[in-house]
Amino acid sequence: xxxxxxxxxxxxxxxxxxxxxxxxxxxxxxxxxxxxxxxxxxxxxxxxxxxxxxxxxxxxxxxxxxxxxxxxxxxxxxxxxxxxxxxxxxxxxxxxxxxxxxxxxxxxxxxxxxxxxxxxxxxxxxxxx
Numbered sequence: 001x002x003x004x005x006x007x008x009x010x011x012x013x014x015x016x017x018x019x020x021x022x023x024x025x026x027x028x029x030x031x032x033x034x035x036x037x038x039x040x041x042x043x044x045x046x047x048x049x050x051x052x053x054x055x056x057x058x059x060x061x062x063x064x065x066x067x068x069x070x071x072x073x074x075x076x077x078x079x080x081x082x083x084x085x086x087x088x089x090x091x092x093x094x095x096x097x098x099x100x101x102x103x104x105x106x107x108x109x110x111x112x113x114x115x116x117x118x119x120x121x122x123x124x125x126x127x128x129x
Contacts, residue, residue: 001042010039032090040083047079070115074108081105 001009013035021028051072058068081104085097 006039006042010035029091033087036083036087036090047076067115067118070111074111077104077107077111081107 013031017028017031017035020031054068054072055065058065081100085100085104088094088097088100
C-alpha cells in the first residue's frame with residue numbers, strides 16, 4: 001500500500017466515522033480504532049525496512065551497534081507511545097493519554113541512561129586530573 005492509498009483509506013474511514021458518529025458514537029470510535037490499527041500495521045513493514053537499512057549502514061560503518069540499537073528502541077517507544085496516546089485521546093480520555101506519554105518518556109530515559117553514562121565518561125576522560 002503506497003502513501004496515496006494509505007491517505008485515501010484514512011480519508012474514507014474519516015468520512016464513515018463522521019456519518020456513523022451521529023447515530024452510533026461507540027461504533028464510530030471502534031471504526032477509528034480499527035483504522036488506526038490497520039494504518040499502524042501497514043507502516044510496520046516500512047519501519048522494519050528502515051531499521052534493516054540503519055542496521056546495514058551501522059555494520060558497514062563499523063559502529064558500536066549497542067548505541068544504534070538503543071536509539072532505534074527509543075524511536076520505537078516514542079512512536080508507540082504517541083500512537084497509544086492519540087488513540088486514547090480519540091476516546092476522550094485525555095488524562096490517560098498524558099499517562100501513556102509520561103510512561104513513554106520514562107522508558108526513553110531508562111534506555112538513554114547507558115548512552116548518557118558513556119558520554120559523561122568520554123568527557124571526563126578528556127579532562128586532566
